[in-house]
Amino acid sequence: MTVRAPGPGTVQVPGPGTVQVPGRGSWIRDLGLGIRFAAAGGREGWARTALTALGVGLGVALLFFAASVPRAIDAREARTHARATLEELSGTPVERSDTTLVWAEAGTEYRGESVGGRFLRPDGSRPPLPPGVAKPPGPHEMLVSPALRELLASPGGALLKERLGHRITGTIGDPGLLDPEELYFYAGSDTLTVARGGQRTAGYGDRGAPDPMEPLLVVLVVLIAVVLLVPVTIFIATAVRFGGDRRDRRLAALRLVGADIRTTRRIAAGEALFGAVLGVLTGFLLFLAARPAAGGVRLWSLSAFPADLVPVPALAALVAVGVPAAAVAVTLVALRSVTIEPLGVVRSTVPRRRRLWWRLLPPVAGVVVLARVGIVDESSVAVDPYPIAAGAILVLVGLTTLLPWLVEAVVGGLRGGAVPWQLAVRRLQLGSGSAARAVSGITVAVAGAIALQMVSTGVHQAFLHPTGEDPARADIAVSAPYGSGELAQRMIDGFRDTPGVKRVVGTVESFVIRPGRVAADEIQPTTSLTVGSCATLRELAELPSCRDGDAFVSHLTGRKEQNDWTDRTARPGERVDLNPRSVDDGSSSLLWTLPASARTVPARKDPVGRETDGILATPGAVDTELLAMASTRATIRTDDRVPDAEEYVRNTAARLDPTARIWTVKAVERDAKYASVRKGLLIGGTATMGLIAASMLVSQIEQLRERRRLMSVLVAFGTRRSTLAWSVLWQTAVPVVLGTVLATAGGLTLGVVLLRMVAKPFTDWWVFLPFAGAGAAVILLVTLASLPPLWRMTRPEGLRSE
Known part of the structure; x- marks a missing residue:
């Protein structure tokens, strides 16, 4: 007995009976027929195909952007390493030459936005140049990013323009920026030195290896990828089924003229394939159209250069091939639950209840x-x-x-x-x-x-x-990379006169050692030295009384071992070394006698949450200008009722010392x-x-x-x-x-x-x-x-x- 399935394209299978099954030619012919129906289906057909292509195209465009994320991240990392100095991570000192320059961080914040920047001072006529810079800026000159130039030219950037205060002479090129909307600048300086907080470099382009991601972050990143991409794929699978009711009536007409059920399913798959391929092309065109505008879009303080948005080839190929294949598979699976007869579709009646x-x-x-x-x-x-x-x-x-x-x-x-x-x-x-x-x-x-x-x-x-910091006592901390009692006093006076400032605490901090040689297996006794006015020292310790010229020894509460170490170094009436040349051989450069009247006092937490032990001294007891390894700090409490109080403080700090580091006091850091x-x-x-x-x-x-x-x-x-x-x-x-x-x-x-x-x-x-x-x-x-x-x-x- 011979059983024949109606429809074109069958092959003979040997056996007791002959059963006709679809061959490869039948698949190609039926898929092609479905593509012809979709392409030449009149206004209705094209409207349905256009909806499918638009729906699939939206999802494909987002998938192309998602496939570009790895390249964009790599490009951002490469830009970050390209403008890092060769010595920034290694810490290797560089000798001055005609091909070196001295640099210092000059970044700031403005109304919640980070503004990066560096001061540059060439040592010779052939200094290394950062990426995106053709010529180093001269003294009081500045190169800025396009976004920063636009901000400084706007009315909203008046306070920032006052803070930077340099003449703009050029623009930083794209290779020197992390993204098109980054706020960044390079400013020239004629006073920057290594002794005043600068660092010397011989080139740029540090290729330090990135730190591995923590396991908890891996879990979070994987979950983010799943949550963002699964809805996209589901939407694409939904989009290829647009116009299902009209398609079923059309397939019923094909059954009426002799096509079997398998043929109609393959024809429907061909229509879905045509719409999906058009959707992939539409998505690619949407991706290309939206890509140039990516640089002007800044979401959650991030953007990307259009040139960096390049899909990973393997992922792009997977999208281009997978979406049409998925369209065919979804259509065939969906039609398995539909009985298409020559005179109608069973779906038009009440369907069987879902299990x-x-x-x-x-x-x-x-x-x-x-x-x-x-x-x-x-x-x-x-x-x-x-x-x-x-x-x-x-x-x-x-x-x-x-x-x-x-x-x-x-x-x-x-x-x-x-x-x-x-x-x-x-x-x-x-x-x-x-x-x-x-x-x-x-x-x-x-x-x-x-x-x-x-x-x-x-x-x-x-x-x-x-962080241990106490935002209730201070909002902002300022630190200069060198010690100066005169700068500390100018900080106190300058910040006190700044609008919105309620209180200022300024200190000069260094360390001292006990002079003399020690055994090879021992450590030279060392402790800290903090110089400030009596009002300042009262913020650091509980003082019974204080006047200029006094000194104290501060102990930490409940830290006997640490306090014993401090007492070994700082003994009232004995000398300490203020500027040790070498801790190893015990040689000294400047000896100072701790006054015999120095009293031991308990430390208290300062406004940034630190407990200061060691020697506390007033300016009358120690000349801070003689301290070669000191730094100057100030902590500031602002008035929340004064708008832009933090910006006024940053402007004052820039006038006092442009190299000063400023940060917001926070109880926790993310x-x-x-x-x-x-x-x-x-x-x-x-x-x-x-x-x-x-x-x-x-x-x-x-x-x-x-x-x-x-x-x-x-x-x-x-x-x-x-x-x-x-x-x-x-x-x-x-x-x-x-x-x-x-x-x-x-x-x-x-x-x-x-x-x-x-x-x-x-x-x-x-x-x-x-x-x-x-x-x-x-x-x-x-x-x-x-x-x-x-x-x-x-x-x-x-x-x-x-």
């Missing part, structure tokens, strides 16, 4: 995979990112399989209500699959964001380092790598949420196109357009609300599992509220944006049919 058991397998498998990873904490040496990524992907993708079942189960029992509500519910009851697919991206994004926020909050404390990861999360989250909003809008418009004739008929029979608008809102809101509930449950579950993996506690169970609010905002925006097309599609012209 739950197999939809629970992916999230359960994901939880099991994550549970088997083990504990990852600060003591972990390394972590394998692949099981973490696989487990998180299984959980998030499992939510997309659960959402259609949940929507069907809930809307199936809804009855009654206002007319818009009944229209929306009836539409969801007849076909909830497309509505669930439309919001699957936002469901995954919200679930991932909840889990990511839980993990980020859990590991947050691990990347906060207590790890720099963790801060950069957080910024990356905010940037990626913003882009993903924008894509989700765009995808929902495209899906909404596609669904309106599918039902425009029905809506036109309803309007023609007297249905108000506002009723249709409310029904569209409810059709979107119901799946999103259910998706948000599912995302909350899934996100909290994933977050708890991940927190157990990193051995961190979690207490804020209301973390999902902001993300639920973001989902509601997306619904509102998409509905408002879909109203103009709705009004246009419900005109009487919509009743026309071809």
Whole structure:
């Protein structure tokens, strides 16, 4: 007996019966026929293909940007190393020559923005030049980045212009900047010396190896990548199914003329392939169009040069090949549940109820995979990112399989209500699959964001380092790299007269040793020396009385061993060495006798949280100009009620000593790598949420196109357009609300599992509220944006049919 399957392109299989199965030629021919239908399907066909290409293109463009992130990070690292001096990390001293220069950090902050910069003073006629600089700036001249030039020329940069105070003579080129929006400058100096805080270099381009990333950060980065990219891939899979209802009716016509079911599925896959290929091309064009504008976009204080945004070839090839292949696979899988007959499609009737058991397998498998990873904490040496990524992907993708079942189960029992509500519910009851697919991206994004926020909050404390500083006593600290009592007094006087300053404490700090030789196996007794006025010293220790010319020995509370070491060095009535040439041989350069009247006093924490032990002396007791290895410090308390008080302080510091280092007093300091990861999360989250909003809008418009004739008929029979608008809102809101509930449950579950993996506690169970609010905002925006097309599609012209 011979069994023949109708349709073209079959091959004979030997055996007792002959069964015709599709060959490679059949696949190519049927895919090509589907491409022809998509390309020559008239206005309707091109509209459907355009929607698919636009939807896929948006996701592909974001994937291309994501594939460019590794290159952009490498380029930023290379730029950072290129402008680092050769001696910056090695610490090797450089002899002065015609090819060296002296430099010093000159960076500052302005209204929360970091402004980097350096002072330069060439030693000869052929100094090394930083990247992006063709000629070193002369004294009182300055080279600036384009962004800094623009800021200084604006009214908002007046205070910063006063602080820098140099004449702009040129612009730093792109090779010398980390990103197009970086605020950076090089200023010339004729007074900078090594003795006054400068450093000498013979060149630029340090290639120091980057520090390895901590295991907790690896977990966070992997989770960020999954949370940002899984919604994109789901959206692309949804976009290739635009126009499914019209496609099914067209495939029914093919069945009527003799095509078998497999042929129609391959033809449908060809249509999806054509739309996906156009989508890849559209995404590439969108990427190229948006790439030049990337330099002008600054998100969360980060941007990138367009030239640095180059996709990794392997990742770009994976996107270019994977997206069309996924489109074909998604179409074939979707059509397996559809019976296309010559006279219609079974989907037009009430479909079979969805089963739950197999939809629970992916999230359960994901939880099991994550549970088997083990504990990852600060003591972990390394972590394998692949099981973490696989487990998180299984959980998030499992939510997309659960959402259609949940929507069907809930809307199936809804009855009654206002007319818009009944229209929306009836539409969801007849076909909830497309509505669930439309919001699957936002469901995954919200679930991932909840889990990511839980993990980020859990590991947050691990990347906060207590500084011991007390912001209640001081806001700003200033340090000059050399000791000068005269500078300390000028700091006190200058800052005291600065608008917004309430209190100033200025000191000169150095160290002293006990003179004389010691045994080879002993350490030369050493302690610190702090010089300041009586008012200043009272901030550092509990003084019974004080007048100029007094000296004290400060002890730390509960530190007997340290205090004994201090007493070995600082003995009242005996000499100490203020400027030791060599600690090893005990030779001295300047001996000073600690007054016999020096009293021992308990130390107290200074405004930046330090306890100062050793010798405390007033200017009348020690001439600070003789201290060769000292530094000058000042701590300042500002008035919060004075606007720009910190900027006034920075301007004063720049006038007193341009090389002075200024920093804000903080109780805790955040790890720099963790801060950069957080910024990356905010940037990626913003882009993903924008894509989700765009995808929902495209899906909404596609669904309106599918039902425009029905809506036109309803309007023609007297249905108000506002009723249709409310029904569209409810059709979107119901799946999103259910998706948000599912995302909350899934996100909290994933977050708890991940927190157990990193051995961190979690207490804020209301973390999902902001993300639920973001989902509601997306619904509102998409509905408002879909109203103009709705009004246009419900005109009487919509009743026309071809």
